[in-house]
Amino acid sequence: MLPFSRVSIIGLGLIGSSVARAVKAAMPSVRVTGYDAEAHVRERVRDLGFCDDVADTPGTAVIDADLVVLCVPVGAMGSVGEAIRDDLPAEAIVSDVGSSKQSVAEALAAALPGATIIPAHPVAGTENSGPDAGFATLFQGRWCILTPPADAPEAAVEALQTFWQRLGADVEIMDARHHDLVLAVTSHLPHLIAYTIVGTADDLEEVTQSEVIKYSAGGFRDFTRIAASDPVMWRDVFLNNKDAVLEMLQRFSEDLTALQRAIRYSKGDELEALFSRTRAIRRSIVEQGQDDDAPDFGRKH
């Protein structure tokens, strides 16, 4: 049983184009309609051919959909909601893929009064952007978190759960506030720190940018991957999950200050104790299939 038969995807970048490709791979009979605000992206998607149809307005994209998935930066959810309001079928389920969930739930509820809205977040991605960067297997073995509001119809939640499972994801259901806290530490804070350190390195007077690049294999390059992620998407994440991000940032800064003090006063035991503890967490991530165990992420040597 297919959970949906006509899926509309608004926003055809890395995630939107991966959802479209994954739907066509897993459920070929489902009709996929795409829309992107950029004309050149729509043109490119027509060439790539992973949508059955590419609409030229958001309204025509959703007009006969039973599932609409908004794959736009979280700051744009409200205006996209308004743009589809007049054409959205009454029985359609509206979902999204945004990295913050409380703000999206509020923006969509305000823009689409009476609609069935079930926010979602597939925890998957790469550092690349745009419709060429997507691929059908992006969600395989990754988690997708649904944050249905308390009054969401159970059948709608189950249909969306089945949809993501068919795309290869494991589904978890969670309160939106808790989602925002969990992702603040597992995703938003790491991105913020990666952006910061790459910026810090770029600003040095005594060390040239060419030296930073040459010797990046010492650890720095691991930060540059996530610091190459889409700037607008991430700007919106930080502005829309402000409280949780600021809370995590405060804790991180305290911990970093403690470590700085341990270095200044040569407290080797404190350093070694922390460095030993963190090794175990890495092991668990590999054991649970959320990363490769190939040394150095399988990089070629």
Place this chain on the structure above:
Amino acid sequence: MLPFSRVSIIGLGLIGSSVARAVKAAMPSVRVTGYDAEAHVRERVRDLGFCDDVADTPGTAVIDADLVVLCVPVGAMGSVGEAIRDDLPAEAIVSDVGSSKQSVAEALAAALPGATIIPAHPVAGTENSGPDAGFATLFQGRWCILTPPADAPEAAVEALQTFWQRLGADVEIMDARHHDLVLAVTSHLPHLIAYTIVGTADDLEEVTQSEVIKYSAGGFRDFTRIAASDPVMWRDVFLNNKDAVLEMLQRFSEDLTALQRAIRYSKGDELEALFSRTRAIRRSIVEQGQDDDAPDFGRKH
């Protein structure tokens, strides 16, 4: 022309065992003698067979060497230098692979007066440790930085340069102080931050460790790889490159505070400007062959 014919390697972990394997692969006629302070490591290396000989004391390991490479944590360089002093041939060159260079130069000069000492640092590694983790191609296409003292014999520097080139590395010669500053930003600061964030995540009350692990694909897992590196090695690096690390840490903290403020006051333009700038650095690292361009580090999906 082989630069050396009898190479002794003291310390047979990830790097030492990789040097031994790389020498046997690139220069099979060179005799490689190994020593490790741990009896079980010596036993394991005898089984693995990548050394021609495994000595039971540091003195017997170096007795006929023309190159001695110390592959021990930087805090142990001085005592290892003392342990080989009485048996070191007068014409042997002593080098190392440590991640800080001023402290190593000082420790070895004090322990081995009159010896020819040329500190070196191959900027390569993985998160794994021990003699099983090493492999012959670890240094291929990576940089090896030599920091010869001002009075080092030119022929000795050239021989060591040739040695590393034969192992597949590109060689750069640099002042030890500058090395320590460059590596503080490209390697030491990233490790310190990775250790900190993994610790911060582990200490949260509202988010469980199991949630951190499950949703790590959102960015966190990229930090855990380097936070799984050898704890003793890294303790020593921070204690032995204290000034440069504290300087970089101070700059990083200021930049992070500025970003925190931009989030608090919703300055989206500032965030987007930084996030756009950091993307270009990633591109250069990939172009210069210091990282793969496979999306997501070539992780399987």
